[in-house]
Amino acid sequence: MVASLHVGDARTLNVYVYEPYRIQAADTLGFSSYPWDYSSDPQDDGISMNHATLPGGSDAKYNQGKTLVHEAGHWLGLLHTFQPPNPYRRASSRNNGCLGRGDWVSDTPAERIAHYSCAKRRDTCPARGFDPLRNYMNYTDDPCLIEFTPKQLRRARAMWVVYRSGD
Numbered sequence: 774m775v776a777s778l779h780v781g782d783a784r785t786l787n788v789y790v791y792e793p794y795r796i797q798a799a800d801t802l803g804f805s806s807y808p809w810d811y812s813s814d815p816q817d818d819g820i821s822m823n824h825a826t827l828p829g830g831s832d833a834k835y836n837q838g839k840t841l842v843h844e845a846g847h848w849l850g851l852l853h854t855f856q857p858p859n860p861y862r863r864a865s866s867r868n869n870g871c872l873g874r875g876d877w878v879s880d881t882p883a884e885r886i887a888h889y890s891c892a893k894r895r896d897t898c899p900a901r902g903f904d905p906l907r908n909y910m911n912y913t914d915d916p917c918l919i920e921f922t923p924k925q926l927r928r929a930r931a932m933w934v935v936y937r938s939g940d
Contacts, residue, residue, distance in 0.1 A: 776816035783811045783937045786848060787819030788841065790827065802826050802840045805847035808936030820844040837915035846910050850932030851925055852876040853912075854905045855884040871898035880924040881905055891917030 779787050793801060803822035811818050825832035826840035857864055858873030870884045882902025888895070891906045891913050898904075905911055909918050910925070921929075 775819065775821070779816050779819065782939060783808070783815070783818065784939055786845065789819060789821040790824050791821055792824055802832070802835055803844045805844040807847060808850045808932050811936060818848075820848055834914035839909065839915040839918045842909050842918070846921070846925070846929065849929040850936070851878075851910050851921075851929055853887065854881055854908050854910045855887050871900065876910065876925075878922060878924045878928055880922045881908065881910075884911070887912040890914060 775789060778789065781787065801823060803820060803826065805820045806814070806818045820841065822840050822844060823832070824830060826835045826838065828836060828838045830836040853870075854876055855870035856876045857868045857870055859868050862868050864886055869886060875881065875883050882905050883898035883900040884904040885897035888904060888906055889912050894903055894906070896903045906913050907917055907919050909921055911918070
């Protein structure tokens with residue numbers, strides 16, 4: 774369906790809103806393509822998001838629309854704040870956000886695993902800084918999400934130039 778609805782080119786953000794099916798995890802808030810995938814699969818480029826995450830939606834923790842902000846971050850090339858070295862493997866002592874390059878952004882403190890609440894400050898990695906609980910690229914509930922770091926914004930702009938600007 775996405776391929777039949779897709780419009781525009783690499784500069785066009787296509788947003789699809791869905792209702793989860795029984796075979797899909799009900800807690801899937803959304804997902805996005807990455808800019809480096811556009812050249813090999815342009816028809817699947819865009820963001821899909823659960824309708825319950827829209828402002829006023831039924832998912833009380835995630836109904837301020839910040840799922841769209843998070844997924845737009847991915848669309849622009851940002852990774853999770855807790856990004857493990859191998860995102861396709863299960864998190865473990867040898868595969869967590871304290872290891873490797875994390876989100877590839879130097880001013881985002883390392884974070885071992887995703888956090889789902891902003892109720893308590895924490896520091897899960899030996900590297901400097903508390904976990905970025907207020908960062909849009911975390912899984913914290915919507916009322917807590919309020920920021921990108923300056924270098925995340927720089928990375929997003931650089932990814933735009935390389936993959937999406939069309940220049």
